[in-house]
Amino acid sequence: MVRLFHIWLSLPRPTSRKVIDMLIAAVVAALVLGFLTGMLAFRVKSRWCPECGATTVALTAARAR
Ligand SMILES: [Zn+2]
Numbered sequence: 650m651v652r653l654f655h656i657w658l659s660l661p662r663p664t665s666r667k668v669i670d671m672l673i674a675a676v677v678a679a680l681v682l683g684f685l686t687g688m689l690a691f692r693v694k695s696r697w698c699p700e701c702g703a704t705t706v707a708l709t710a711a712r713a714r
Pocket residue numbers: 698699700701702703
């Protein structure tokens with residue numbers, strides 16, 4: 650991260666602004682994507698029983714009633 654900051658400082662000003670903006674956008678996008686993927690994976694995983702692998706959709710639906 651320190652190395653990245655030094656590269657940023659050595660770059661010409663207009664380019665560095667664009668690069669840092671793109672970098673921040675990329676990091677935020679990656680974090681959001683990772684978070685959403687993690688949430689989706691957790692939701693999908695929770696659909697099946699961790700012990701016998703049977704679907705828990707019917708179980709969840711029955712519990713909701
Ligand atoms: Zn089970």
